[in-house]
Amino acid sequence: xxxxxxxxxxxxxxxxxxxxxxxxxxxxxxxxxxxxxxxxxxxxxxxxxxxxxxxxxxxxxxxxxxxxxxxxxxxxxxxxxxxxxxxxxxxxxxxxxxxxxxxxxxxxxxxxxxxx
Amino acid sequence: xxxxxxxxxxxxxxxxxxxxxxxxxxxxxxxxxxxxxxxxxxxxxxxxxxxxxxxxxxxxxxxxxxxxxxxxxxxxxxxxxxxxxxxxxxxxxxxxxxxxxxxxxxxxxxxxxx
Numbered sequence: 245x246x247x248x249x250x251x252x253x254x255x256x257x258x259x260x261x262x263x264x265x266x267x268x269x270x271x272x273x274x275x276x277x278x279x280x281x282x283x284x285x286x287x288x289x290x291x292x293x294x295x296x297x298x299x300x301x302x303x304x305x306x307x308x309x310x311x312x313x314x315x316x317x318x319x320x321x322x323x324x325x326x327x328x329x330x331x332x333x334x335x336x337x338x339x340x341x342x343x344x345x346x347x348x349x350x351x352x353x354x355x356x357x358x359x360x
Numbered sequence: 361x362x363x364x365x366x367x368x369x370x371x372x373x374x375x376x377x378x379x380x381x382x383x384x385x386x387x388x389x390x391x392x393x394x395x396x397x398x399x400x401x402x403x404x405x406x407x408x409x410x411x412x413x414x415x416x417x418x419x420x421x422x423x424x425x426x427x428x429x430x431x432x433x434x435x436x437x438x439x440x441x442x443x444x445x446x447x448x449x450x451x452x453x454x455x456x457x458x459x460x461x462x463x464x465x466x467x468x469x470x471x472x473x474x
Contacts, residue, residue, distance in 0.1 A: 248403070275460045284369065286450065286466035287404075294460065302461075334403055338460060347392055347454050349462060351403035 247271070248352035250335055256358045263322040265355050267335030274340040276318035277349065278302075278310065281332040293318055294340070325359045332356050362387055362453050366465035374473045379423075379438040381468050383451030386432065393434045394452040394462065395425055404450060410434060421445070446472045 251266035267276065275294055279287040279302075289302030291310040299310050307329060311319045318337075322329055333356075336349040367382040385391065392411050396404040408419025415427040421444075425436045434451060448469045455461035 253401075277461075284466060287464040289461065292461065336404075340460065347460055347462060348394065348406055348409060349404075351396075351405070353403045354401070356401075 248335055248337055248350050250333075250352040250355050252355050253353060254356050254358075256360065257322075257325050258360050259326060261322075261325050261359075263325045263357065263359075265320040265322075265333055265335075265357070267318045267320070267337075267352055268316055269318075269335075269337040269350070270316065271337060271339070271350065272315070273337035273350075274315070275338045275349075276312065277336040277338075278308075278318065278320045279334045279336065280304070281334055281354070287334065290320065325357075327359050330357060330359045362391065362455050362463045364451050364453050364463055364465035366449075366451050366468050368468050369466065370469050370471065372471040372473055373441045375443055376440050379436070379441045379445065379470065381436040381449050381451075381470065383425075383434045383436065383465060384432055385434065385451075385453045387453070392454045393425075393427060395419065395423070395434075395436050396450045396452060396464075397421075398448045398450065398467075400447075407436070407449070441470075441472045443472050443474065446470055 248269045277292040278290045293312045309321045335352040338349045363386045365384045394409045395407040410427045418424045423438045448467045451465040452462040455463045
């Protein structure tokens with residue numbers, strides 16, 4: 245069974261802390277994505293990666309960075325957490341391979357981050 | 361750039377009634393289209409997708425969607441709502457031809473009234 249896992253389901257941090265959110269997929273997917281989800285705003289893309297050690301900015305990259313040292317792992321970093329980064333964070337992955345995937349993304353369970 | 365509009369942020373139906381969730385996209389070229397479902401405190405799960413071929417697509421849990429190019433729509437339906445269908449539903453479209461990214465709608469929260 246394909247799987248995307250995220251390191252924490254719930255996380256509480258203080259303003260100014262450095263926060264790491266980890267995502268691991270076991271499907272050998274090339275593409276990985278980080279989204280944040282807020283009520284009424286849907287999913288907004290923060291960063292994505294098409295390959296190891298490469299990254300591309302999404303729609304809302306400010307205040308975030310990412311790291312992809314291994315194919316299966318994609319980390320989201322909040323350099324200095326702020327209260328407006330309180331949100332649900334979703335990781336996803338997809339294949340560049342067989343055409344039948346047609347960009348289908350597989351999602352992890354999400355991390356609900358609260359910044360106090 | 362693609363955009364996706366989901367009409368209605370909240371939809372309520374009675375148990376056993378028809379479910380209709382609306383999705384319109386902006387594109388002159390037929391894109392790949394997806395419907396995802398999110399149950400409380402969970403990630404998104406694929407319900408169904410349209411790629412090429414038959415315009416009526418069947419998905420899991422009795423849901424189906426019809427791609428209508430002339431209306432740039434991909435509405436999601438289910439003939440008879442069940443309590444377990446209560447969730448948030450997201451329509452998504454590939455962001456650009458050859459792009460691996462998806463653009464998501466803002467979501468529609470479905471409530472099922474007993």
